[in-house]
Amino acid sequence: MSNSSTSRGRFGIHGGQYIPETLMNAVLELEKAYDRYKADPSFNAELTELFNNYAGRPSLLYFAANMTADLGGARVYLKREDLNHTGAHKINNVLGQALLAKRMGKTRLIAETGAGQHGVATATAAALMGMECVVYMGREDMERQALNVYRMRLLGTEVRGVDAGTATLKDAVSETFREWTSRIDDTHYCLGSVMGPHPFPTIVRDFQAIISRESRRQILELEGRLPDAVLACVGGGSNAIGSFYHYLGDKDVRLIGCEAAGRGIHTKETAATISCGRLGIFHGMKSYFCQDEYGQIAPVYSISAGLDYPGVGPEHAALFDAGRAEYVAITDDAAVDAFEYLSRIEGVIPAIESAHAVAHAMKIVPRMEKDQVVIVTLSGRGDKDVAAIARYRGEDLHE
Amino acid sequence: MSRIGTAFAAAPGGKAFIPFITAGDPTLDVTEELVVAMADAGADLIELGIPFSDPTAEGPVIQAANLRALRNKVTTDDVFGMVERLRTRCDAPLVIMTYANVVYSYGIERFAARQAELGMGGVILPDVPHEEKEEFDKPFGAAGLDVVSLIAPTSHERIRAIARDAKGFVYCVSSLGVTGVRSKITTDIGAMVDLVKNERPDLPCAVGFGISTPEQAANMAAVSDGAIVGSAIVRMIGELGEACVGPVYDYVREMADAVHNVR
Numbered sequence: 107m108s109n110s111s112t113s114r115g116r117f118g119i120h121g122g123q124y125i126p127e128t129l130m131n132a133v134l135e136l137e138k139a140y141d142r143y144k145a146d147p148s149f150n151a152e153l154t155e156l157f158n159n160y161a162g163r164p165s166l167l168y169f170a171a172n173m174t175a176d177l178g179g180a181r182v183y184l185k186r187e188d189l190n191h192t193g194a195h196k197i198n199n200v201l202g203q204a205l206l207a208k209r210m211g212k213t214r215l216i217a218e219t220g221a222g223q224h225g226v227a228t229a230t231a232a233a234l235m236g237m238e239c240v241v242y243m244g245r246e247d248m249e250r251q252a253l254n255v256y257r258m259r260l261l262g263t264e265v266r267g268v269d270a271g272t273a274t275l276k277d278a279v280s281e282t283f284r285e286w287t288s289r290i291d292d293t294h295y296c297l298g299s300v301m302g303p304h305p306f307p308t309i310v311r312d313f314q315a316i317i318s319r320e321s322r323r324q325i326l327e328l329e330g331r332l333p334d335a336v337l338a339c340v341g342g343g344s345n346a347i348g349s350f351y352h353y354l355g356d357k358d359v360r361l362i363g364c365e366a367a368g369r370g371i372h373t374k375e376t377a378a379t380i381s382c383g384r385l386g387i388f389h390g391m392k393s394y395f396c397q398d399e400y401g402q403i404a405p406v407y408s409i410s411a412g413l414d415y416p417g418v419g420p421e422h423a424a425l426f427d428a429g430r431a432e433y434v435a436i437t438d439d440a441a442v443d444a445f446e447y448l449s450r451i452e453g454v455i456p457a458i459e460s461a462h463a464v465a466h467a468m469k470i471v472p473r474m475e476k477d478q479v480v481i482v483t484l485s486g487r488g489d490k491d492v493a494a495i496a497r498y499r500g501e502d503l504h505e
Numbered sequence: 506m507s508r509i510g511t512a513f514a515a516a517p518g519g520k521a522f523i524p525f526i527t528a529g530d531p532t533l534d535v536t537e538e539l540v541v542a543m544a545d546a547g548a549d550l551i552e553l554g555i556p557f558s559d560p561t562a563e564g565p566v567i568q569a570a571n572l573r574a575l576r577n578k579v580t581t582d583d584v585f586g587m588v589e590r591l592r593t594r595c596d597a598p599l600v601i602m603t604y605a606n607v608v609y610s611y612g613i614e615r616f617a618a619r620q621a622e623l624g625m626g627g628v629i630l631p632d633v634p635h636e637e638k639e640e641f642d643k644p645f646g647a648a649g650l651d652v653v654s655l656i657a658p659t660s661h662e663r664i665r666a667i668a669r670d671a672k673g674f675v676y677c678v679s680s681l682g683v684t685g686v687r688s689k690i691t692t693d694i695g696a697m698v699d700l701v702k703n704e705r706p707d708l709p710c711a712v713g714f715g716i717s718t719p720e721q722a723a724n725m726a727a728v729s730d731g732a733i734v735g736s737a738i739v740r741m742i743g744e745l746g747e748a749c750v751g752p753v754y755d756y757v758r759e760m761a762d763a764v765h766n767v768r
Contacts, residue, residue: 113636113639114636122636122637123634123636123637124632124637125634126561126562126631126632126634126655126657126678127634127635127657127660127667127678128657128659128678128682129659130634130636130663131659131663132659270565271558271559271572277559280561284561284564284682287681287683288681288682288683290659290681384610387605387606387609387632389561390632399610400580400581400582401557401581401606401607401611402557402575402607403558
């Protein structure tokens with residue numbers, strides 16, 4: 107497969123910049139600005155200050171003693187991104203991008219959101235930095251996540267409902283790209299995951315890599331050795347890439363991404379892109395996508411709105427191709443079981459997204475040796491999911 | 506000269522009128538009738554859209570047409586089948602407008618071969634910019650077809666390099682944003698076209714996005730080699746359904762006349 111010699115931002119055959127010409131100068135300008143500021147000491151000092159004194163970093167690497175004893179295998183550590191300000195890893199990326207946008211002279215942020223976590227994080231950064239903010243959200247998701255919609259409005263952000271297509275996350279992404287083509291000069295698209303056209307997959311990965319930069323140092327302090335496996339959930343894949351990045355060169359560390367199987371990978375109600383998808387081109391990138399035989403993007407399903415996306419970031423696609431990372435599919439049922447399990451055994455209510463990684467840990471940890479070590483990234487807290495899980499269990503609970 | 510080049514050369518007064526419709530909206534049978542009617546009404550080149558589930562460069566009107574066609578379960582093979590039937594009675598120059606994944610999923614070479622077999626001119630892919638074009642250009646070029654390049658009001662210094670590698674014609678996007686009718690076009694189109702012509706005097710430039718009136722079409726054609734109209738026609742089709750063929754003929758006739766009479 108040949109790619110143009112001018113094509114940028116490739117991970118193996120994946121990635122690239124498949125976007126309308128109208129946006130090309132905007133992404134080129136973004137790349138130039140990022141290349142300049144990522145090496146700029148004052149930019150990095152300001153970002154570190156925000157990470158430490160606003161977002162609450164470094165996040166804890168917590169030894170889950172009860173879970174370890176109960177599963178009877180490897181020692182389990184939880185990387186607690188759920189303890190960050192706004193309750194998820196999303197803030198890492200958003201603070202970085204908002205700061206970058208400000209340095210570029212942009213005064214307005216736009217963003218897509220599915221469950222609302224990235225929207226809330228973007229609205230938060232915009233409030234902090236005095237920027238205007240508009241978040242696009244599928245009409246369907248607005249109804250499912252009414253509390254997050256109000257939260258964003260409280261933070262001074264305008265939330266615009268998207269009725270196009272399936273009225274969910276992929277349509278919110280499409281609509282945000284459309285908005286960006288109509289207003290570029292003062293506006294930065296604060297993309298929420300390691301997806302889209304170059305340079306987004308690289309920028310978002312670099313800002314999320316703080317997760318593994320910390321966890322690597324922390325586990326060496328606590329255990330005096332590297333982990334045997336690192337687990338994280340994968341939608342677009344930003345918390346997973348962040349969790350994996352500083353272990354990529356450590357060949358003995360297994361990297362395991364947990365996709366959302368929904369009702370099962372042999373049903374149509376799934377969002378497990380690597381298990382069920384095919385190579386394609388969409389939303390600015392070449393990668394794997396859930397699609398039909400003619401390349402129409404499939405409507406996907408997962409109990410987790412944050413994993414409910416038909417594609418996966420290009421770097422994950424390349425890590426899969428290279429065999430460096432493994433990807434497994436976790437059903438709604440297994441994720442809900444893990445959600446309840448972690449709540450009871452450790453007193454930690456995980457986001458339903460993160461519960462997909464916990465579920466896989468429950469599967470593999472008992473089969474591992476007692477002197478082995480596993481890190482599970484808890485990408486977010488589960489407060490937002492309580493009503494949905496209650497309904498899943500047949501209780502009529504509404505926010 | 507490629508089929509697209511020939512179509513521009515044959516346009517009355519050297520100015521081409523290029524209508525766009527989404528195949529399968531309201532039905533493929535009506536699409537076939539529309540192509541014949543638009544060719545009879547003076548269209549010099551016809552853009553046929555293969556519907557895509559997530560048309561990110563389109564405004565609400567063409568998005569809705571894509572979804573209507575997909576609800577009719579129209580596939581890429583169905584569209585080619587319709588063109589095959591059409592070719593028994595109409596040899597109008599046709600170009601496909603769709604999204605990268607539709608072509609990529611079908612197989613780029615297979616897609617190009619099928620288009621060549623049907624005497625079509627090539628493709629317009631709004632999500633394939635200059636940097637990513639080569640992967641498509643090579644197989645289409647080998648089949649004697651063109652992958653059309655687009656330039657936008659934000660392209661500036663990129664225009665020279667885009668023009669240098671362009672095939673068929675250059676699609677000048679008149680305005681920021683997505684497709685859709687606009688009351689006013691404020692971009693200096695003449696300056697964009699001049700940048701293309703400085704690099705490639707031979708290469709036709711046609712202007713699209715936002716054009717709906719004969720006056721707008723004539724103004725755009727006056728500073729370029731043609732005008733492209735999509736949303737205004739697709740809106741008529743959406744409103745009139747199967748009864749759209751007559752009114753679309755009348756509209757295309759009026760628009761084509763306006764473009765052809767530009768001096």
